[in-house]
Amino acid sequence: MITALAGGVGASKLLRGMVEVVRPEDLTVIVNTGDDLELFGLYISPDVDIVTYTLAGLVDEERGWGFKGDTFNCLEMLSRYGHDTWFKLGDKDLATHLHRTLLMKRGYTLSEATAEICRSLGVRSRVIPMSNDRVVSMVHTDTGTMTFEEYLVKHGMKPEVRGVYYEGADKAKPAPGVIEALDEAKLIVICPSNPVVSIGPILAVEGVRRALREAKGRVVAVSPIIAGRPVKGPADRLLKAIGVEVSAYGVAELYRDFLDVMIIDEVDAALKPRIEDLGIEVVAAPTLMKSLEDKVRLAKIVLSLG
Amino acid sequence: MITALAGGVGASKLLRGMVEVVRPEDLTVIVNTGDDLELFGLYISPDVDIVTYTLAGLVDEERGWGFKGDTFNCLEMLSRYGHDTWFKLGDKDLATHLHRTLLMKRGYTLSEATAEICRSLGVRSRVIPMSNDRVVSMVHTDTGTMTFEEYLVKHGMKPEVRGVYYEGADKAKPAPGVIEALDEAKLIVICPSNPVVSIGPILAVEGVRRALREAKGRVVAVSPIIAGRPVKGPADRLLKAIGVEVSAYGVAELYRDFLDVMIIDEVDAALKPRIEDLGIEVVAAPTLMKSLEDKVRLAKIVLSLG
Numbered sequence: 001m002i003t004a005l006a007g008g009v010g011a012s013k014l015l016r017g018m019v020e021v022v023r024p025e026d027l028t029v030i031v032n033t034g035d036d037l038e039l040f041g042l043y044i045s046p047d048v049d050i051v052t053y054t055l056a057g058l059v060d061e062e063r064g065w066g067f068k069g070d071t072f073n074c075l076e077m078l079s080r081y082g083h084d085t086w087f088k089l090g091d092k093d094l095a096t097h098l099h100r101t102l103l104m105k106r107g108y109t110l111s112e113a114t115a116e117i118c119r120s121l122g123v124r125s126r127v128i129p130m131s132n133d134r135v136v137s138m139v140h141t142d143t144g145t146m147t148f149e150e151y152l153v154k155h156g157m158k159p160e161v162r163g164v165y166y167e168g169a170d171k172a173k174p175a176p177g178v179i180e181a182l183d184e185a186k187l188i189v190i191c192p193s194n195p196v197v198s199i200g201p202i203l204a205v206e207g208v209r210r211a212l213r214e215a216k217g218r219v220v221a222v223s224p225i226i227a228g229r230p231v232k233g234p235a236d237r238l239l240k241a242i243g244v245e246v247s248a249y250g251v252a253e254l255y256r257d258f259l260d261v262m263i264i265d266e267v268d269a270a271l272k273p274r275i276e277d278l279g280i281e282v283v284a285a286p287t288l289m290k291s292l293e294d295k296v297r298l299a300k301i302v303l304s305l306g
Numbered sequence: 307m308i309t310a311l312a313g314g315v316g317a318s319k320l321l322r323g324m325v326e327v328v329r330p331e332d333l334t335v336i337v338n339t340g341d342d343l344e345l346f347g348l349y350i351s352p353d354v355d356i357v358t359y360t361l362a363g364l365v366d367e368e369r370g371w372g373f374k375g376d377t378f379n380c381l382e383m384l385s386r387y388g389h390d391t392w393f394k395l396g397d398k399d400l401a402t403h404l405h406r407t408l409l410m411k412r413g414y415t416l417s418e419a420t421a422e423i424c425r426s427l428g429v430r431s432r433v434i435p436m437s438n439d440r441v442v443s444m445v446h447t448d449t450g451t452m453t454f455e456e457y458l459v460k461h462g463m464k465p466e467v468r469g470v471y472y473e474g475a476d477k478a479k480p481a482p483g484v485i486e487a488l489d490e491a492k493l494i495v496i497c498p499s500n501p502v503v504s505i506g507p508i509l510a511v512e513g514v515r516r517a518l519r520e521a522k523g524r525v526v527a528v529s530p531i532i533a534g535r536p537v538k539g540p541a542d543r544l545l546k547a548i549g550v551e552v553s554a555y556g557v558a559e560l561y562r563d564f565l566d567v568m569i570i571d572e573v574d575a576a577l578k579p580r581i582e583d584l585g586i587e588v589v590a591a592p593t594l595m596k597s598l599e600d601k602v603r604l605a606k607i608v609l610s611l612g
Contacts, residue, residue: 040404041347041411071377077401081426091397095383098346105347120387 002306003028003185003217007198008035008047009064009232010224011191012054014302017295018189019055021303024124028181029055030208032193033110033129034137034166034201035149039087040078042097043104046149047198048114048129049096056121064232067092086154111175128181130202133172137197138165139238148197157234161241164196169204182211187306190221190259192287194230195251196238212258219260220305222287222298223248226265231288249274256280261305263287263298308612309334309491309523313504314341314353315370315538316530317497318360320608323601324495325361327609330430334487335361336514338499339416339435340443340472340507341455345393346384348403349410352455353504354420354435355402362427370538373398392460417481434487436508439478443503445470445544454503463540467547470502475510488517493612496527496565498593500536501557502544518564525566526611528593528604529554532571537594555580562586567611569593569604 002022004015006029018027032047046065053059053067060068070090079085089097096117103113109132118127137148141159151159182188193199203209212219225248230236236246244250248264252275255262262280264271265287272282283305289295308328310321312335324333338353352371359365359373366374376396385391395403402423409419415438424433443454447465457465488494499505509515518525531554536542542552550556554570558581561568568586570577571593578588589611595601 041408042404067383071379071397073377073397074380074401074404077373077398078405081401081405081423083405091377091379091400092383094397094400095380095387098348098380099384099387099389102347117387 001026001028001185002187002189002303003030003181004189004191005030005193005199005202006047006051006191007032007193008050011047011193011198012050012059012064013289013295014189014191014222014299015051016054016292017289017297017299018303019125020292020296021299024055027125028177028185029125029127030178030181030202031127031129032198032201033131034135034197035147036134036136037087037147037149039089040083041101042094043101043110044087044089044097045100045110045114045129048127049093052114052118052121052123052127055118055123055125055127058121066090087149088153109175111177126177126181128175128177130175130178130208131172131205132175133168135169135172135201135205136167137201138167139163139241152234157237161234161237163241164200164238166201166204169201172205174205174207178205179207179211182208182215185215185217187217187303188212188215188219189302190219190255192222192224192231194224194233194235194238195254196235196242209258215258218306219258220263220302221251221255221259221261222263222302223251223265223268225251226287227267247271252278252280263301307332307334307491308493308495308609309336309487310495310497311336311499311505311508312353312357312497313338313499314356317353317499317504318356318365318370319595319601320495320497320528320605321357322360322598323595323603323605324609325431326598326602327605330361333431334483334491335431335433336484336487336508337433337435338504338507339437340441340503341453342440342442343393343453343455345395346389347407348400349407350393350395350403351406351416351420351435354433355399358420358424358427358429358433361424361429361431361433364427372396393455394459415481417483432483432487434481434483436481436484436514437478437511438481439474441475441478441507441511442473443470443507444473445547458540463543467540467543469547470506470544472507472510475507478511480511480513484511485513485517488514488521491521491523493523493609494518494521494525495608496525496561498528498530498537500530500539500541500544501560502541502548515564521564524612525564526569526608527557527561527565527567528569528608529557529571529574531557532593533573553577558584558586569607
């Protein structure tokens with residue numbers, strides 16, 4: 001049994017590779033919900049959707065999110081109706097949000113709604129949102145405090161980030177199955193997701209960090225930072241904002257209390273001794289995932305460490 | 307000033323012609339809401355939408371409803387999620403329903419939301435839903451009682467209709483502007499819509515029938531029945547079910563207490579004396595509207611009677 005902690009795009013690339021080499025049934029993914037938001041009266045869970053669509057083989061691999069072959073006709077009309085359409089909602093994607101919102105209005109928790117969506121889309125791995133309680137990743141910037149999703153999409157990462165916090169995290173209980181999946185896993189994989197706003201919120205949920213520290217399985221992380229830069233997104237700006245070195249070493253520091261193995265990119269091999277000094281084993285490997293072959297190769301390396 | 311009473315497809319054809327020959331600003335359309343329904347948590351007003359899209363020049367003229375060039379990707383996914391998708395919702399169309407639902411959640415009445423949608427789509431005529439109170443056209447059939455919309459779309463008009471009633475009509479007040487539009491009109495047009503489930507619900511709203519009887523302007527109806535058959539839809543079955551002759555004469559009987567002029571099709575010229583016996587003036591004209599020219603020609607005849 002393998003349990004992965006995942007954000008959105010970066011994580012889904014590795015997960016895409018993993019389901020090629022393990023039975024999907026043997027994989028549980030605990031997903032960040034710190035970017036969840038309500039728009040047009042609909043409950044939207046961006047990272048849960050990216051992971052679900054990826055595992056269903058339906059994700060738009062080019063964009064990294066949404067359904068492949070989706071259209072944006074509804075959004076275009078919403079814009080004509082005067083709505084701010086900074087968040088890109090595809091037409092098929094809308095069905096997920098409508099369906100989820102309907103289920104939740106009927107009393108389903110987010111994790112129950114997610115399980116139902118996975119079932120409909122033929123996903124055989126377990127996808128568990130980190131919590132059924134609302135946690136929102138917020139960033140303090142020079143132009144005000146906003147949600148991370150607004151900072152990323154609406155403001156195009158332009159404001160200067162001064163700090164990050166997870167609103168609601170102090171009261172958030174792990175969703176059913178989260179702690180069990182960590183306890184029972186032979187291997188726990190921290191996906192190459194943003195350590196601050198993708199993995200960070202999951203770690204902030206009650207009991208998660210302790211379960212990782214006490215895990216029987218090995219905990220293996222893949223660094224999302226290669227040569228001092230994130231593959232995508234603003235991990236560098238966020239790490240800087242919280243005073244952490246923008247490198248695989250900085251990420252290892254954040255995870256040092258529970259991490260057994262850090263997979264860093266070959267180009268970062270020089271960081272190996274410093275990370276090992278934290279008591280963490282290091283494996284240097286090609287970690288940039290462009291093709292399916294890249295994803296499968298990295299997944300195999302991760303799995304070999306279990 | 308011209309005021310029209312309208313249902314969906316049949317009415318919109320005539321209205322399409324009318325806005326070619328009158329200033330759109332001079333036209334007020336009072337629209338049936340007896341087919342309104344809630345689906346996927348969204349408030350849907352089928353006839354209001356058909357009329358609005360038609361007046362905006364955006365309707366799919368082939369189908370008679372929805373936006374031209376719309377796609378159905380969201381609906382297809384909703385079906386995959388296990389939803390019953392008997393009601394055809396286009397992706398652009400969904401934006402209207404999302405927008406309307408959001409406005410109504412914010413406290414807009416249906417008529418206020420309709421005015422806002424018209425404004426966004428550049429409709430210069432006034433479109434007023436008959437009532438802001440909920441009225442639902444229900445049909446008793448041999449397989450049970452259902453909404454007219456379910457009978458029409460979900461059950462494809464297959465059950466045998468035994469009766470029709472308008473749930474909520476006894477408590478429905480006219481929307482703001484409805485009675486005034488009837489009082490002030492120089493010409494009132496009863497569109498060639500289903501007399502039982504399109505015009506009938508409007509007439510059942512408090513004060514509407516009296517305002518029509520007492521109208522200063524002339525009241526002119528276009529028969530939706532040509533040669534004993536409706537152009538589209540189940541008007542014949544519904545007229546039969548309520549014991550009314552399936553002909554322009556039967557329709558005239560339903561409207562006899564307020565109708566000044568009935569426009570019947572040329573092929574029905576033989577009905578003229580019988581309708582005149584009801585005290586109603588009769589004009590026989592080509593009433594089948596296929597091309598824009600047909601619509602404009604009929605609109606001109608209607609307007610010449612004002």
